[in-house]
Amino acid sequence: MNDQELKCLRQGQKPSGEPALTADKQIAAMRKKMAQLHRGLNPTNFLGLAGYAAVTVVFTIYFWKRSSISINLSYNLNHQRKTL
Numbered sequence: 834m835n836d837q838e839l840k841c842l843r844q845g846q847k848p849s850g851e852p853a854l855t856a857d858k859q860i861a862a863m864r865k866k867m868a869q870l871h872r873g874l875n876p877t878n879f880l881g882l883a884g885y886a887a888v889t890v891v892f893t894i895y896f897w898k899r900s901s902i903s904i905n906l907s908y909n910l911n912h913q914r915k916t917l
């Protein structure tokens with residue numbers, strides 16, 4: 834379609850008049866939809882946080898058991914400070 838055809842099409846359209854819902858009913862409908870959305874998001878957020886906590890605990894235990902990594906790292910850091 835070119836610009837002239839689009840202009841003719843637009844001029845041929847008529848406004849629909851009154852909206853299907855009043856402003857108060859639209860707000861109430863949106864609040865209802867948002868409440869449904871929040872009911873779905875809260876469990877999702879909780880499961881995500883639980884997963885992050887589980888991963889943090891697993892890696893903390895892993896690195897705590899392999900203390901040689903932290904001992905070597907702290908030795909190297911302290912040794913570098915003394916030589917500076």
